[in-house]
Amino acid sequence: MVRAYEPESIPRATLERIVATIRRAPSAGFSQGQRFIVVTESERKRSIADATGEEDYVGEGFSPWISGAAALVVFCTREDDHHDRYRQPDKVEDEGAEIKWRVPYWHVDAGKAAMLVLLAAIDEGLATGVFGVPAKRMDRVRELLGLPPDVAVVEVITIGRAGDDTLSDQRSSRPRGRASNSTSSCTGNGGADQGVLSFDTSCCWWKNGFCPPSL
DSSP: OOSOBOSOOOOHHHHHHHHHGGGGOOOGGGOOOEEEEEEOOHHHHHHHHHHHTHHHHHHTTOOOTTTTSSEEEEEEEOHHHHHHHTTSTTTSOTTSOOOOOSSOHHHHHHHHHHHHHHHHHHHTTOEEEEEOOOGGGHHHHHHHHTOOTTOEEEEEEEEEOBOOOHHHHHHOSSOSSOOOSOOOOOOTTOOGGGTOEEEETTEEEOTTSOOOTTO
8 A cells, every 4th residue: 555656547447447347246136235436636735635534644644646646546335235135035134124234244345345445456456545534524425426415435546656765664664565474374385484374275375476386
C-alpha cells in the first residue's frame, strides 16, 4: 500500500484486465451484490479527493495521492441483492423465512472482490492504496458518483505507478516487505533462515516470490 504516485496514466486495457477479476469473486448464494466505479478523469478524481479530505493527508506531509492516482476504483454494495437472493425458495429457512444474517455478507463479498483487484493490480506491476469515505463526507461523494439510494460505498482503491513514499515508511510501525524469519513446515530447500512463511508443504511464500520445484 502506498500514498504516493507518479504522474503517469494506465492504459485502459490494463485497467480492464484488473477490474475483470471481479467476475471471479465469490458472493453469498451467488447474490452478486458488488458494484464498482472506475474513475480516471482528472477533474472527477480531484473532486472526489476534495470530498474525501485529501487536504488532511497533504497537511501531514503526504503527496496528493488520491487525486494523483492514475485510477480510483470505488467499491460499492447493494444489500438488497443478498436479501432478494435469500428469499428465493432454495434459500429460505424451513418455515419459509429469510435467514438471520449473523454477518453482513454484502460487505464481506465487496471485500473479497476488492482483494482480487488489489492483487491483480500488483500482478500488473502497479501500486495500490485503500481509503474509506468518512460518514460526514459520504453525501458529497455519492452525489459526485451519481449513486442510487440503495447502493452503499464500501471503500476506494487507488491504483498507479508508485512514487516516493518515504513518509509512509517512516510512520509504519512495522517494516514494509514480505515476512521473513518465520517458522516453516516446508521441507526440501525450505527453512526459516530463507524467509519462508508456510502453512503446509504445498503453500510457501518466499522472499523471491516462488516455491522451489521440489515442493
